[in-house]
Each structure stands twice: as structure tokens, then as C-alpha cells.
Amino acid sequence: MNNILITGAAGFIGYNLCKSFVNKEDTTILGVDSLNDAYDNNLKKIRLKDLEKHKNFTFQNMNLSDEIALKSISHLKFDTIFHLAARAGVRQSFRDPKKYISDNTTSTANISNFVKSNDINKLIIASTSSIYGDSGVTPMKEGTDEKYPPPSVYATSKLSGELMAKTILDGTDTKIQIPRFFTVYGPYGRPDMSILRFIHWIYSSTEILLYGDGNQKRSFTYIDDVIQGLHKLNETNEEGVFNIGSDNTESLNNVISYIENILNIKAKIDYQPRAFKDVDVVIPDLSKMINLNWKPKVNIETGIKNTIEWYLEYKEQLKEIKFKFDYEK
Numbered sequence: 001m002n003n004i005l006i007t008g009a010a011g012f013i014g015y016n017l018c019k020s021f022v023n024k025e026d027t028t029i030l031g032v033d034s035l036n037d038a039y040d041n042n043l044k045k046i047r048l049k050d051l052e053k054h055k056n057f058t059f060q061n062m063n064l065s066d067e068i069a070l071k072s073i074s075h076l077k078f079d080t081i082f083h084l085a086a087r088a089g090v091r092q093s094f095r096d097p098k099k100y101i102s103d104n105t106t107s108t109a110n111i112s113n114f115v116k117s118n119d120i121n122k123l124i125i126a127s128t129s130s131i132y133g134d135s136g137v138t139p140m141k142e143g144t145d146e147k148y149p150p151p152s153v154y155a156t157s158k159l160s161g162e163l164m165a166k167t168i169l170d171g172t173d174t175k176i177q178i179p180r181f182f183t184v185y186g187p188y189g190r191p192d193m194s195i196l197r198f199i200h201w202i203y204s205s206t207e208i209l210l211y212g213d214g215n216q217k218r219s220f221t222y223i224d225d226v227i228q229g230l231h232k233l234n235e236t237n238e239e240g241v242f243n244i245g246s247d248n249t250e251s252l253n254n255v256i257s258y259i260e261n262i263l264n265i266k267a268k269i270d271y272q273p274r275a276f277k278d279v280d281v282v283i284p285d286l287s288k289m290i291n292l293n294w295k296p297k298v299n300i301e302t303g304i305k306n307t308i309e310w311y312l313e314y315k316e317q318l319k320e321i322k323f324k325f326d327y328e329k
């Protein structure tokens with residue numbers, strides 16, 4: 001039996017990763033999540049409801065910043081831990097640094113201690129492209145292009161998490177792999193991220209809140225490619241940091257036109273000043289993942305089309321989800 005622990009299981013990437021394991025008969029999955037309010041957590045409940053249909057999936061509500069809570073599962077044996085739980089979002093991180101330290105840095109230190117005392121073979125920790133500087137053109141390479149100090153509270157809290165794990169597990173046999181993701185999108189995505197927000201606003205004839213002129217580009221990476229990348233890492237024992245992203249960048253304006261064309265609805269756009277510390281495109285150097293025989297496969301048009309199909313199938317449930325934060329107009 002392959003026993004895995006997935007933290008952040010009710011989150012966007014955690015949910016999709018759990019989903020990729022639930023049909024494997026030789027695998028049991030424990031998913032944990034604090035169901036925090038970083039965005040409308042009704043979406044997390046929708047994701048969990050879908051996972052809980054599967055016999056080999058169990059869920060436990062747990063806040064990983066509380067070390068005592070983790071003790072309640074210390075009798076369980078895990079082969080691999082995928083640590084995806086975190087508080088994401090560059091803009092929001094400046095509003096409340098303490099929550100980012102607790103959810104990202106302290107929680108990762110706690111998970112690392114848990115791994116150490118339970119002799120777990122492998123720890124895979126999700127990290128972020130936000131750690132890199134903002135060159136605009138040059139692909140960012142793991143280990144050389146990180147920006148010091150990191151460009152946001154979010155990036156600092158994630159980089160501290162990476163370092164905590166390496167320090168705490170130094171000298172143990174645990175293999176640590178740190179995938180850094182680049183703007184992930186797709187079905188069951190986050191309502192605080194551009195593609196899903198744009199789909200929802202265009203479909204519901206609501207003005208799109210667009211920060212900046214829309215020419216800023218992103219390395220949009222489709223969720224299935226990210227999940228394939230995580231499986232590739234799980235299959236190897238090579239340690240280190242690995243960029244998992246797309247090297248085909250796309251502007252927000254182009255994304256909006258793809259959505260308009262598929263839905264056949266013209267977007268109404270409310271242009272707002274560029275968000276504080278919004279970075280220009282960050283392009284991944286993919287050579288490390290290419291060496292593991294992984295490359296992103298899904299192009300942006302197909303990815304957006306799949307996301308729209310999912311949105312339309314679930315639109316009744318999604319009607320109640322909040323796509324704007326209270327501080328946004």
C-alpha cells in the first residue's frame with residue numbers, strides 16, 4: 001500500500017492532486033486542510049464533497065501552524081508527504097504578514113519536524129515563482145535567479161518555508177523536492193486568480209476588474225501539467241528545487257479575448273491602477289524538469305476552453321462564490 005498525506009487538500013492544486021490519486025487502488029490518501037478564509041471557502045467545500053465520494057480518501061480539518069494538532073496523526077505511516085497548504089497571493093500578503101508567516105513558514109517548519117520524527121522518506125513542498133526577480137525576458141533558473149530580499153511578504157514566507165525544511169531535515173535520509181509553480185489555472189481554480197475571475201465576470205456580464213493595462217504577461221500553466229509534474233517528482237529521488245511552469249507567456253488582454261471568443265460575449269473592463277508589487281512576466285528555465293522528461297503540454301487556448309467547460313457545468317454551484325475581496329471595489 002502507498003500511503004500519502006496531502007496538505008492543502010481542499011485547495012485548488014491539492015484537490016486536483018488528490019483527484020489524480022483516488023482511482024489508484026494501491027494508494028490511500030489523507031487530506032488535511034484548515035479551510036481558511038483566504039478566499040471564499042465554499043469552493044473548498046465543493047472540492048471536498050467531490051473527494052469524499054472516494055473510499056481511499058479521508059479528510060481531517062487541521063491547522064498545520066498548530067504543532068499539537070499534527071500529533072493527532074503521528075501514529076500514521078506515510079511514504080510521501082505533498083505539502084501544498086499555504087496562504088497564497090502577493091497583493092494580499094502585504095495586508096496581513098502574520099497570517100503568511102503562520103500558514104507558510106511556521107506550518108512548513110511543523111511539517112518538517114513531523115517528517116523528521118516519523119522518518120518519512122519523501123517531502124514534496126510546493127513553492128512559487130514569486131521568489132524570482134522580475135527580468136521580463138530571461139528565464140529564471142533555480143538556485144541562481146532568486147531575488148534578495150524577495151519581492152513580497154508572500155515570497156519571503158514561502159522561501160523561509162523552503163529553508164526551514166532544508167535546515168530541519170539536514171542530515172536525515174528524507175528526500176526533499178521543492179517544485180516552484182508559475183501561475184496555475186484550470187478547473188476548480190481559485191476565485192482570486194485572473195482566469196477564473198475573468199470567465200465568471202464575462203459570463204455573468206459583470207465588469208472585469210483589471211489592474212494595469214492588461215499588457216502584463218504571465219507564465220500561465222495548466223493544472224494537469226502541474227499534476228503530471230508532481231507525479232514525475234514522486235517517481236524520482238532527485239532532490240532540489242524544480243521550476244514547474246510554462247515557457248509560453250500570454251498577456252491578460254489575450255486571455256480576455258480567448259474567453260470572449262469562446263463564450264461569444266464581449267467583456268466590459270474596469271481598468272484600475274497596476275497592483276502594488278505586481279511583477280512583469282517571470283519565465284521559468286525548465287531544464288531540470290525536462291531532464292526528468294516533463295514539459296508543459298496544454299496550450300493556453302485548450303486550457304481556457306477546458307476551464308470554461310468546467311465553469312459552465314458547475315455554474316449553479318459557483319453562483320454563490322465570491323469572486324471579489326471586500327477591499328476591492
Ligand SMILES: NC(=O)c1ccc[n+]([C@@H]2O[C@H](COP(=O)([O-])OP(=O)(O)OC[C@H]3O[C@@H](n4cnc5c(N)ncnc54)[C@H](O)[C@@H]3O)[C@@H](O)[C@H]2O)c1
Pocket residue numbers: 007008009010011012013014032033034035036037038044062063064065083084085086087088102103104107126127128129158180181182183184185190
Ligand atoms: N495557484 C498558483 O498559481 C500557485 C503558484 C505558485 C505556487 N503555488 C503554491 O501551491 C500551493 C497550493 O496553492 P493553491 O493555488 O492550491 O492555493 P489554495 O489557497 O487554493 O490552497 C491552499 C490550501 O491550504 C490551506 N491552508 C492554508 N494554511 C493552512 C494551514 N495553516 N493549515 C492547513 N491548511 C492550510 C487553505 O485552506 C487552502 O485550502 C501553495 O503552496 C501555493 O503557495 C500556487
